[in-house]
Amino acid sequence: xxxxxxxxxxxxxxxxxxxxxxxxxxxxxxxxxxxxxxxxxxxxxxxxxxxxxxxxxxxxxxxxxxxxxxxxxxxxxxxxxxxxxxxxxxxxxxxxxxxxxxxxxxxxxxxxxxxxxxxxxxxxxxxxxxxxxxxxxxxxxxxxxxxxxxxxxxxxxxxxxxxxxxxxxxxxxxxxxxxxxxxxxxxxxxxxxxxxxxxxxxxxxxxxxxxxxxxxxxxxxxxxxxxxxxxxxxxxxxxxxxxxxxxxxxxxxxxxxxxxxxxxxxxxxxxxxxxxxxxxxxxxxxxxxxxxxxxxxxxxxxxxxxxxxxxxxx
Amino acid sequence: xxxxxxxxxxxxxxxxxxxxxxxxxxxxxxxxxxxxxxxxxxxxxxxxxxxxxxxxxxxxxxxxxxxxxxxxxxxxxxxxxxxxxxxxxxxxxxxxxxxxxxxxxxxxxxxxxxxxxxxxxxxxxxxxxxxxxxxxxxxxxxxxxxxxxxxxxxxxxxxxxxxxxxxxxxxxxxxxxxxxxxxxxxxxxxxxxxxxxxxxxxxxxxxxxxxxxxxxxxxxxxxxxxxxxxxxxxxxxxxxxxxxxxxxxxxxxxxxxxxxxxxxxxxxxxxxxxxxxxxxxxxxxxxxxxxxxxxxx
Numbered sequence: 151x152x153x154x155x156x157x158x159x160x161x162x163x164x165x166x167x168x169x170x171x172x173x174x175x176x177x178x179x180x181x182x183x184x185x186x187x188x189x190x191x192x193x194x195x196x197x198x199x200x201x202x203x204x205x206x207x208x209x210x211x212x213x214x215x216x217x218x219x220x221x222x223x224x225x226x227x228x229x230x231x232x233x234x235x236x237x238x239x240x241x242x243x244x245x246x247x248x249x250x251x252x253x254x255x256x257x258x259x260x261x262x263x264x265x266x267x268x269x270x271x272x273x274x275x276x277x278x279x280x281x282x283x284x285x286x287x288x289x290x291x292x293x294x295x296x297x298x299x300x301x302x303x304x305x306x307x308x309x310x311x312x313x314x315x316x317x318x319x320x321x322x323x324x325x326x327x328x329x330x331x332x333x334x335x336x337x338x339x340x341x342x343x344x345x346x347x348x349x350x351x352x353x354x355x356x357x358x359x360x361x362x363x364x365x366x367x368x369x370x371x372x373x374x375x376x377x378x379x380x381x382x383x384x385x386x387x388x389x390x391x392x393x394x395x396x397x398x399x400x401x402x403x404x405x406x407x408x409x410x411x412x413x414x415x416x417x418x419x420x421x422x423x424x425x426x427x428x429x430x431x432x433x434x435x436x437x438x439x440x441x442x443x444x445x446x447x448x449x450x451x452x453x454x455x456x457x458x459x460x461x462x463x464x
Numbered sequence: 465x466x467x468x469x470x471x472x473x474x475x476x477x478x479x480x481x482x483x484x485x486x487x488x489x490x491x492x493x494x495x496x497x498x499x500x501x502x503x504x505x506x507x508x509x510x511x512x513x514x515x516x517x518x519x520x521x522x523x524x525x526x527x528x529x530x531x532x533x534x535x536x537x538x539x540x541x542x543x544x545x546x547x548x549x550x551x552x553x554x555x556x557x558x559x560x561x562x563x564x565x566x567x568x569x570x571x572x573x574x575x576x577x578x579x580x581x582x583x584x585x586x587x588x589x590x591x592x593x594x595x596x597x598x599x600x601x602x603x604x605x606x607x608x609x610x611x612x613x614x615x616x617x618x619x620x621x622x623x624x625x626x627x628x629x630x631x632x633x634x635x636x637x638x639x640x641x642x643x644x645x646x647x648x649x650x651x652x653x654x655x656x657x658x659x660x661x662x663x664x665x666x667x668x669x670x671x672x673x674x675x676x677x678x679x680x681x682x683x684x685x686x687x688x689x690x691x692x693x694x695x696x697x698x699x700x701x702x703x704x705x706x707x708x709x710x711x712x713x714x715x716x717x718x719x720x721x722x723x724x725x726x727x728x729x730x731x732x733x734x735x736x737x738x739x740x741x742x743x744x745x746x747x748x749x750x751x752x753x754x755x756x757x758x759x760x761x
Contacts, residue, residue, distance in 0.1 A: 157582075251731035281723075282731030286688045288678035291476040292723035293730055299469045312584045316680055323596060324472070325603035344586035344680050 152176060156187050158310075163187035164194055171198045177410040178203070178403075180396045183389050185209035185226075185255040192216050199412040201419055203400050205392040206334060206357065209258040213438040218412070220419055220438040222395040222427065223357055224445060226255070226333075230262025232355050232445045232461050233306060233331055238270050240329065242303035246279040248293060248317060250309050253285070259308040259333050267306075278302050287313070290320045297326065304329040311338035315345035322348040329353060339384050342453055349450045357388040358429045359446045359457045367398075368428045385455055388429070388446075395427035468601045473724040474717075479608040479677065481716025482615035486670035487693035488700070488708035489622060490663030496639045496703040497659045499558060503565040504545055506690020507572035508664055512538040512671035513587065513681040514580060520588035527590045535668040542664025543657055551653070569690075576683035584682045587675035594676060607676040614673065618666060619709050626705065631658050639703065688734070695741045701754020710752060715740065 152174045156163040163182065170176045171194070179195065179202040182188045188207040195202045196216050204212055204221035208229060213219045237245060245267050249260035264277050278300040281293040294317070297305060305328050307317050314336050321330060329351070336354040345352075363369045371394055375386050402425060403418035404410065425432045433441045447459045487509060494502040515537045519530035549568040553561040593607040626632040634655045637645040646652050674689070675681065696715045700707025715737060723730050744751060 279727070281727065284731065284734050286684060287733075288674075288680065288685070288689075289476075289480055289719075291480070292473060292720045293727075295469060295472045295476060296723065296727050298472075299466065312680065312682060315584075315586070316678055319679060323594075323603065323605055325596075325598075340584050344584055346586065346589060 156182060156191075158184060158187060160186055160190035163191045167191040167194050171195075171200055176200065177412065178400045178415055180393065180400055181205055182207060183393070185212055185258065186253055188212045188219070189254055192219055195219060199416075201400070201403075201412060201416040203396040203419070205396045206389045207255075208334065209254050210437075210439075211254065211258075217438070218416055220399070220434060220440075222392050222399060222429065222432065222440050223334075224442040225439055226259040227262045227266075228443070228463060229333060229355055229445060230259055230264075231266040231463050232447070233333070233353075234263050234266035234270055235463060236353065236355075236447055236459070236461060237267065237304045237306070237329070237331065240304075242329065243271065244276050244278045244300075244302045245304045245306055246281070246297045246300060246302040246328075247277060248281050248283065248290075248297075248305065248307040248309070250313065251282040251284050253310070255333075255335070256308050256310075260306065263306050263308070283313075288316055290317050291324065294321050294324050294326060297321075298324055302328055304331055306331045308333040309335070311335050311340050314338075314341045315343075315349065318345045318352060319348045334388060337385075337387055337389075337448060337455055339387075342450055342455075349453075351449060351451075353447060353449050353458070355445045355447055355461075357446065358386075358391040359448070359460075360386045361457060362446075362460075363428075364430045365426045365428065367426050371428045391428045395429055395432065398427060399425060399432065470724070472602055473720050475602065475604055475608060477717035477720035478713070479611050479716075480720060481713035482612040483670060483674050483677070483712075484689070484693050484696045484716050485615050485709040485712025486618065486666050486673070487689060488696040488712045489619070489666050489705055491694050491697040492700070492702050492705055492708035493622075493659050493663050495697070496705075497635060497656060498550070498561075500550065500561055500565060501694065502663070503562075503690070504549070504568040504572055505663065505667060506686035506688075506693070507569050507576075508538060508542055508545070508686075509667040509671050509674070509689065510576060510681075510683065510686030511541055511572060512664075512668040513675050513685065514576065514585075515668075516588060516672060516675060517585050517681050521585075527588065527592070530588070531669075531672055534672065535665050538668035538671070539661050539664045542660040542667070546656060546660045551656075573683050573687070580683065582683060584680045587679035587681055589679070590672075590676055593673075605677070607673055611673050611677075614669065615709065615712075618669065619705065622662060622666075622705055625662065631655065635659060692737055695737050697751075698741060699744050699751055701751030703755070704751070704753045707751055707753035 154166040156166045183206045185207040188204050189211050195218050201218045206223050208223055208226045210225050247260050250256040268274055279297050314332055318330055331353045334356045337356045342349045360372050403415050407414040407418035422434055435441050444460055444462050448455045449458050490505050512534055515534045519525045519533045549564050553564055595606050597604050626635055634650045638655045696711035697708045700711025719733050722736055
């Protein structure tokens with residue numbers, strides 16, 4: 151197992167993958183966690199014919215047109231629909247959306263949410279505001295002041311865990327009391343750590359809940375994780391569960407293929423059937439995506455991520 | 465557009481602008497003396513934020529003592545940077561010292577990533593500063609309200625030092641003519657150190673106010689504010705302290721007003737800052753209040 155760091159940078163991601171393939175001669179790649187960086191390195195993986203198993207990269211473009219890229223998680227069109235459905239169940243009639251310009255994950259998920267929300271409310275004017283910001287932005291007061299004037303029922307702001315607390319805190323400081331929602335990236339202790347009391351009541355969708363293990367494998371994983379990292383990690387983030395699943399899937403495929411040839415491993419991954427992972431039973435679709443139709447919705451209560459509901463959408 | 469929305473946005477703009485102004489003073493002073501764009505200034509600001517995090521979370525200091533510790537540590541870092549990265553290159557071509565500044569900036573960023581990891585830390589919550597004040601329908605924090613006054617007060621202090629004190633006179637002399645000032649017996653190293661002391665102290669105060677308003681500390685957090693404040697300094701006329709503050713206010717206000725009046729262009733906020741830089745360089749390279757100088761960087 152060789153570990154490289156892509157520093158969450160698209161340029162670094164291609165360098166990291168090239169290094170894995172050419173220097174370290176790996177037979178398969180696990181990762182990455184993010185969509186933008188995974189898409190950036192996609193072509194290198196395809197050309198080298200080394201199969202890759204993404205963990206939590208949820209944008210559809212990661213695996214589209216790439217026979218060697220697979221993933222263990224659900225997709226953003228699904229996630230967008232889940233969040234829109236949840237918002238409407240909570241009685242929301244209007245929504246404002248904030249996205250990060252240039253981040254495939256954020257823009258993708260935001261647009262899928264917008265489409266789903268408009269379709270479900272049957273009203274194109276139900277999205278009252280769409281604002282963009284750029285990487286490393288810290289000041290959201292201006293866009294939030296605009297949003298406040300439009301008084302939406304919910305604010306959907308899929309963004310990195312580094313940005314989320316800034317948006318949440320500044321919104322509350324401006325006196326906005328709308329429901330604030332994000333995507334899977336928000337399930338990160340740093341969000342609660344930085345946003346503090348203001349994080350209470352935010353809602354996010356994620357892949358996995360440690361208190362409700364979906365399979366036998368999940369129980370083993372939760373036990374092992376807690377023993378190994380006791381006191382270091384307050385929660386088991388879903389990305390850890392997905393990373394573990396990605397590893398199991400690749401190992402299983404290599405064992406079944408009985409070879410370390412890239413094409414043979416890829417074919418074995420494709421033939422994966424009813425694999426028991428931590429995040430549920432996994433089969434792959436034509437595109438190489440894990441066929442999942444269930445998401446977990448969580449909120450923050452007393453400084454902890456708390457399970458509210460699991461949502462199934464067809 | 466309601467007047468409440470406009471008032472809130474004006475408050476947002478003034479507050480952001482005064483934060484830019486505090487950092488821009490540091491850029492402009494170093495440029496005035498050394499003709500050097502101190503690219504590491506944004507990273508000094510970042511380190512000041514980390515100093516605050518550690519003084520309060522690790523050493524449990526009360527906030528008013530922590531601020532003094534942070535200012536002292538940041539000043540020490542600024543002077544250390546000057547002594548190690550810039551002083552040995554005093555007689556080298558200007559390009560070398562500029563490259564050294566870029567190197568120092570990368571060093572600080574990567575050192576911070578190595579020491580503190582890339583996981584963001586929360587900035588300590590100073591209750592006195594984060595309390596929310598309601599003025600009609602306006603919602604402002606104490607920090608937002610006092611930042612412009614702190615900035616103007618510090619500008620006054622800096623102007624007082626440069627115009628009314630002996631070391632200030634030496635600074636002005638060095639900035640007019642480095643060689644002649646040296647021949648007249650002015651201790652150049654002392655003058656340069658004083659400049660870095662003032663610039664770093666302002667960066668530290670800026671960091672405390674910035675962190676209170678945008679409470680997240682990361683190794684790369686200084687990059688964008690650093691660039692923006694450099695633009696503010698150029699806009700006001702680099703080398704001119706009042707100009708830097710003016711430039712900071714204009715830039716902050718312009719960013720917020722872009723979003724207020726052209727909400728569909730919210731994603732172009734950073735781009736606009738750089739467009740301002742290009743326009744200033746094309747139309748009035750000396751900036752709003754800058755003096756004409758013949759040399760270039």
